[in-house]
Amino acid sequence: MxxxxxxxxxxxxxxxxxxxxxxxxxxxxxxxxxxxxxxxxxxxxxxxxxxxxxxxxxxxxxxxxxxxxxxxxxxxxxxxxxxxxxxxxxxxxxxxxxxxxxxxxxxxxxxxxxxxxxxxxxxxxxxxxxxxxxxxxxxxxxxxxxxxxxxxxxxxxxxxxxxxxxPGICRDRKAPDNPLQERNNFRREFGFSDAAQLLLMVGSGFKTKGLDRSIQALAALPELTRKNAFLLVVGQGDAAPFLRLARKLGVDDHLKFYGGRNDVPRFLFGADLLLQPSYYENTGTAIVEAIVAGLPVLATANCGYAHYVTESNAGLLAPEPFVQEQFNELLLQMLTSSGREAWRRSALDFASRADLFxxxxxxxxxxxxxxxxxxx
Missing domain, CATH: 3.40.50.2000 (Glycogen Phosphorylase B;)
Known part of the structure; x- marks a missing residue:
């Protein structure tokens, strides 16, 4: 045909x-x-x-x-x-x-x-x-x-x-057999310590994805937590207004832009948490990519794929209407929670059973x- x-x-x-x-x-x-x-x-x-x-x-x-x-x-x-x-x-x-x-x-x-x-x-x-x-x-x-x-x-x-x-998740997003080694290799290559808390955002269209919300939440972290927290952004878009916001809030050294890339799985395996605080999102593919990779998720409930976070018990959702202070609290909760390993295991178990590909x-x-x- x-x-x-x-x-x-x-x-x-x-x-x-x-x-x-x-x-x-x-x-x-x-x-x-x-x-x-x-x-x-x-x-x-x-x-x-x-x-x-x-x-x-x-x-x-x-x-x-x-x-x-x-x-x-x-x-x-x-x-x-x-x-x-x-x-x-x-x-x-x-x-x-x-x-x-x-x-x-x-x-x-x-x-x-x-x-x-x-x-x-x-x-x-x-x-x-x-x-x-x-x-x-x-x-x-x-x-x-x-x-x-x-x-x-x-x-x-x-x-x-x-x-x-x-969802049509690429199978290269699936968690590797050696997750700890992949995590360590990523951090060595990109210059992050084992103690660093790496927050990841994936996708083009930084404004719609809520990058400003993530920057504000990063800046609101207590000093001791914020010291080791870094926000990594993978995708195409105009970084300038967000760098200005980060400088204004004093966290520009903790915001890293990596542009559009073909090695997104490495970021999923190397990070500690995916952020998806979108203003609006018909789907939010990065949410399901993170679940498949075993990466806990913090997203807004208005994302089309937000229900996968609930179904997989792979993280937390910020309810609508969005309140920045509430999102800040959820981020701190996830970064300091002892339940991250449980979120990771639940995500991988769900990915092994659901049709996500x-x-x-x-x-x-x-x-x-x-x-x-x-x-x-």
Whole structure:
């Protein structure tokens, strides 16, 4: 079969981008040909992928989204594909990978009437309706149940169009057979002592991930605890405003940025605690990656994957609405608790029993079924 995968931008360290790549590769392993349509591709192109760059120009993100959709429609109109799979909201999709929250619900809670008169609103609302509206036939790959009621409530989307997927955690995140050696090797290489308390954040988009909340919690630790605590940040983003905040709070020497990396498992194995105090998170893949690695988690309850922390007993959740002082107390509790080993064992036990890995294969199953249906 000939499959078209569409996403606005590809770069190696984005969660959506990683999911796209693994799903496309799963389809390729089944013998299907893979065409990719995007505005930008950073990094190596996998063997056998045919990447089509669609240059678009606009002064705004919503303008670029609209231009990409128009250019994509023109290209797809002159080629025959068995299925068109989108990772951003676009018209004409057979399958949509729902990585983003419901735009209509977000607008209703955060913006007034005047915002709904803007071009930005009209464009994004139209693209979302093209996917979720009742007249659409797009099948929806759902990675978090959190947003499903919003889509159904706003658009009347048929229940049978949603296909729930398990997390797609890479198996290299699984805890090694020699965890203590991996931990010690990491600390030697990056210059941390055995006594250092390493707090880890993973993911691009530092503002949404709540990096400012983690920095404030780090600064609020008692002096003796804070002296040995370091916040490690892995991912792409603008570090400057967060470094300014850390300097203002006197913890800039305890904040380390490592950029986007391919060796994330080493950080998971070397750290003491994962922090995920997101303002909003449709999923929060790093939460499940940490559980698989045996790393205790402190996250906000509004993350789509927060329920895995509760189900696995692998850490603590900061309830909504978020209160910074409460998060500070939870961080201190986890750093000084004697229960960290119990959290680690519970996480590993849960990871050995739950399906946390098969997202690419399940997504490929659904894509194939949609493509076969179009043939019939």
């Amino acid at each position: 000939k499959l078209a995968f569409c996403l606005f931008k590809y770069f190696p360290f984005g969660g959506l981008q990683r999911d796209f790549l693994r799903i496309a590769e799963a389809c390729q392993r089944r013998g299907h040909s893979i065409d990719v349509f995007t505005t930008c591709w950073e990094g190596e192109v996998p063997a056998g992928f045919d990447v089509h760059l669609l240059p678009v120009s606009s002064l705004t993100n919503h303008g670029r989204s609209l231009a990409f959709g128009k250019a994509l429609s023109e290209r797809l109109g002159v080629a025959a594909y068995d299925a068109v799979i989108g990772f951003n909201k676009l018209t004409g999709l057979d399958v949509y990978f729902a990585a983003d929250p419901c735009f209509a619900a977000k607008v209703r809670h955060k913006h007034g009437f005047l915002y709904r008169l803007s071009n930005r609103y009209r464009i994004y609302a139209a693209l979302e309706k093209a996917v979720f509206g009742p007249e659409s036939a797009t099948e929806i790959l759902l990675i978090s149940e959190v947003e499903k009621p919003h889509f159904i409530g706003h658009y009347g989307t048929a229940e049978n169009r949603f296909h729930a997927l398990p 098969s997202l690419p294969e399940k997504a490929a199953d659904i894509i194939e079924s949609v493509a076969l249906r179009s043939h019939r």
